[in-house]
Amino acid sequence: MALVGTLHHQAAVERLRSSYAAIAPEDPVRLAKKTSNLFRQRAASVGPGLDVSGLGGVISIDPVAQTADVQGMCTYENLVAETLKLGFIPYVVPQLRTITLGGAVTGLGIESTSFRNGLPHESVLEMDVFTGAGEVVTCAPTGEHADLYATFPNSYGSLGYATRLRIKLEKVPAYAALRHVRFHETDKLSAAIAEITESGEWQGERVDGLDGVAFEPGEYYLTLARWTAEREAEPSDYTGMDIYFRSIQEKQTDLLTVHDYLWRWDTDWFWCSGAFGAQNPTLRRFWPRRWKRSDAYMKLLALDLRFGIADKLDKRAGRPERERVIQDIEVPVERLGEFLDWFDDEIGMRPVWLCPLRASRDWPSYPLVPEKTYVNAGFWGTVHVGPDRVNAPKNRAVEAKVHELDGHKSLYSDSFYDRDTFDQLYDGRNLAAVKKRYDPDDRFISLYEKAVARR
CATH class of the missing domain: 3.30.465.10 (Uridine Diphospho-n-acetylenolpyruvylglucosamine Reductase; domain 3)
Known part of the structure; x- marks a missing residue:
């Protein structure tokens, strides 16, 4: 173009x-x-x-x-x-x-x-x-x-x-060199995030990109990306049979072109492509590359919602009704462990994507404390809750917990705040003015x- x-x-x-x-x-x-x-x-x-x-x-x-x-x-x-x-x-x-x-x-x-x-x-x-x-x-x-x-x-x-x-x-430059660093405790995970965010380094090596995945309790990874002009190894390709999120558990180091690094999550919609069979080795072999991308999965999801395919399969199998829990939230880095522990007990969905961030100034409609380190936690899936799903109990619980932890929630998905709470969180007075x-x-x-x- x-x-x-x-x-x-x-x-x-x-x-x-x-x-x-x-x-x-x-x-x-x-x-x-x-x-x-x-x-x-x-x-x-x-x-x-x-x-x-x-x-x-x-x-x-x-x-x-x-x-x-x-x-x-x-x-x-x-x-x-x-x-x-x-x-x-x-x-x-x-x-x-x-x-x-x-x-x-x-x-x-x-x-x-x-x-x-x-x-x-x-x-x-x-x-x-x-x-x-x-x-x-x-x-x-x-x-x-x-x-x-x-x-x-x-x-x-x-x-x-x-x-x-x-x-x-x-x-x-042309490449992104990756290190996947495992942590067993959330306090050490949070401390590493805080240190990298403050210094821009980890163990003496520059960090240009930082995100992570919580696979299970006690299995947390940070992926540290460093821009490099050197072709330090044969670059990996996660648009074919290999799947990026699984490589985090399998490799300590990796190399991608910057282009492929930018879209590493898009090919399998993080890990959500598995819901459509795209991670099944037999199906994946014949799944066209042009369909290994997030917008293709979005279309499949729209079809599922339109015709209630998953709901019908659950009903036929006698499984409880599902509540969609698709959210991205931010909590202060020092409270990340509290959130993940609570999330395991109350929601029980894994993996969870982790992405640290800092705001340089105040933005009224999403007021994070400037220069304070937060961690975005992204989780996208469904939870069996039965007939109560019409009341969205899990989503409401997430909202309440994030509020309790002095965090914020993105608004691209379902929200259930009452008007006063919403205006408090997103500066409704300024928005109205x-x-x-x-x-x-x-x-x-x-x-x-x-x-x-x-x-």
Whole structure:
């Protein structure tokens, strides 16, 4: 995919404006977009949506300034394809190929560089946001629209949609050398995370990427990535028969191209491809490579939800009904052990993905303490709970525990907070004030209505 250029971008923004004008004032405003990385149900779309069809590319790259101007609907797969040609990557590249840059900023994203680079919005220098007033506003950390810039992360389209973002890029060599370090106790795991986050090193060796997996109680791994220009071994390929997450338990060291490192989790949707048989050696041998990617599994999941396939199989086998527990949460690093112990007792789902992060400043809609180390825990699956699944007992328990541990929960999946708690956690007062300024007629659905009421 070639760079789209400024003229193409301007034409696409005008189409967006026109599509917005065609939506009746009483109708909800949504993107006319077929794919999504959200896991919460939404009300069925009514009428036309916002035309963002021309906003999926990279406008320009400045290798001297190490920046890129990128359209809001550009997927990270397309963005990385362009930046790697020049030896750069975005500061943070979320794990799944079809996550868009605008989506990662307005809906949060995270990956192994977040322990030193924060979340994707921290490397945004400025952005153009299409607001509820039908205007494109350029906002930056300072200036007239600094309130929109600060509040936009974790607003999920309730304040507008990013049409252009200028982001910082990081220079990288060709390879990522990995070390998989095992820990048996959570206190030592947490101490190692804190040390690496503070120093950027482990045992005297630089760490450029840091994430981990909790496989079982007493079996925890941190994967330490180091950018290198040296081909220190034959690079591994996890797009064929080999499976990346299993290699963590099997190898102490590994080497990937930077490209393959960035998408190491996408091929098997972390470990979730197993639900579709893609990890069965016999099936995997014939599973097309083009279908070994997260968006293909998302389509299979949508079919399952539409026709209730798993529910019917459970009923036939006499198994209790399942509750989907698909969440990403953050807790302070010193409380990670408490959370994992509780999670084992109350939820009992493994593996759990671990990803440390730090925020460089306060972001009102997702207020983490600046320069404090948190650990994201990601867990995605189902738990047999029986008829009580309609009340989502496990998800509600996760919310309560994370709140108790001074953490936060991402809003891409089901949420059940009451309004007062939600406003306390996500600074509802500030969200309402900024929304009133940039969406005076209340055209866009509020964050609470999107995340909890599922409008």
